[in-house]
Amino acid sequence: MAHDATHQDDGSAVKRIWSVFGILSLVTIVEVILGIIKPEFLVKTTFIYMSLLNWIFIVLTLYKAYLITWAFMHMEHESKGLRRSVVWTGLFLIAYLLFILLTEGDYIYEVYQNGQMTWDF
Amino acid sequence: MEATVARTGTEGKTWGGGKKSPLKASYGKLMMWFFITSDALTFSGFLAAYGFSRFKFLDSWPIADEVFNHFPFLHGVDAPMYYVAFMTFILIFSSVTMVLAVDAGHHMKKAKVTIYMLLTVVGGLIFVGSQAWEWKNFIKGTYGAVETTGGQILQFVNTDGERVALKDIAVDLKEDRVVHERKNGVWYSTDESTLPTYSINEIKEGFKTKNNILIRTLENDENGAKIILSREESLAYMDNRAVNVVEGANLTHNEYGPPLFADFFFFITGFHGFHVSIGILLNIIVFFNVIVGTYERRGSYEMVEKVGLYWHFVDLVWVFVFTFFYLV
Secondary structure: HHHHHHHHHHHHHHHHHHHHHHHHHHHHHHHHHHHHHHOHHHOOEEEOOHHHHHHHHHHHHHHHHHHHHHHHHOOHHHOOHHHHHHHHHHHHHHHHHHHHHHHHHHHHHHHHHHOOOOOOO | HHHOOOOOOOOOOOOOOOOOOOOOHHHHHHHHHHHHHHHHHHHHHHHHHHHHHHHHHOOOOOHHHHOOEEEEOOOOOOOOEEEHHHHHHHHHHHHHHHHHHHHHHHOOOOHHHHHHHHHHHHHHHHHHHHHHHHHHHHOOOOOOEEEOOOEEEEEEEEEOOOEOOOOOOOOOOOOOOOOHHHHHHOOOOOOOOOOOOOOHHHHHHHHOOOOOOOEEEEOOOOOOOOOOOHHHHHHHHHHHEEEEEOOEEEOOOOOOOOHHEEEEEHHHHHHHHHHHHHHHHHHHHHHHHHOOHHHHHOOOOOHHHHHHHHHHHHHHHHHHHHHHHHHH
16 A cells, blocks of 8 residues: 555654745745735736736745645655646646636726726716 | 456556556545545636636735734734734644654554644644634724725725724714615615614715825726825715725625625635634544544554645645735
8 A cells, every 4th residue: 555655764754744844934934025025126027917026926836835745745655647647637727727717807807998988987 | 257258468467457556545545636636626716716806807906915914912003914924834834743643643653643633633723713813804894995886995095195994084973874674775785784883974074174084096006006096086086986885894895995805705715714624623533533542453544644635735725825815
């Protein structure tokens, strides 16, 4: 069973848990600090429809998600087949959903701006 | 007999069937992964819908720092995000104790599993309690606002740009106010449960007498700050557009901005809070099973691992809720 894959020395597994906790905390602190000071340069720079600051938040979030899934949920010790069926399926469907809904939302925003006399009556 | 046995030529291979488990995971763990994948899609449906609405109202969405700026025992202090950051830590830490419990389970250390499970339950309870407190602040509101005929929110600021509460504007008109009931109005209206503290006339009259108060609209200027009207424009807006007093937030009115913002807040954090509550319940059950030695007799602590997967998933979802509700 999965046990043989997860059996390590007591020390190394626990050490890995605490180091992952350290990284997760650090990333969260960085996010909060950036969210509070909101550096002008990062807010003003736009990169693919969004400010650089938002992209940083999203990348850091995905990094945290990766750490939680791989280290805490033991994805790194599961078989390749299980890992791919969960991660690839999820990522593909979510990316598709986001693409469709955000494009549509942006289109409606444009209609509100240009397509009618007023909507704030 | 031999004729009925199909030989596929894959016997003994990974996907050849028989006793071999191709994904090298037990049935229970596989099913937990099935559930997590589908639940992840439910949550991403919620968050994608939130993104849709936000893109739709791109230039008039509330700024999260201004909405969630409370911290326990610090009244009137502007504390943006500190509290959600604290909640995030609590949840990450309870994830750590959970994974430590799983690890102790692998080594069949009953006492350690017990302690770590207990810590996980406590962490979960603190988190749910914090969320309840957030909800209370959000529902109660801070400053109050007025609503226009078109459903827009107008907030009040002084000439320095600081927010002004309704109670500092209103004058007491000694009006006779009655709760609106459906039987006295059109059939599609709903009963008012309570009257706002001040009537719209009291706010309008008070606003006329206080020259240093301006209206802040929901629209952003090019720097992402909310547009503040001049005194003349503000007076005209109050005279012609303001129809309702809004205090706090519910599913139909919301002093912070579009009602959709409150709806998504209630549904997404509520759905997540519901998951956390279920997780606490499962953790408590496992905790007592550990104490009475169920897993010791079974010879495997795999149940701790399965419930742990669910618990980490709840933490994972919060990481995304935190980013998209409070940061971005």
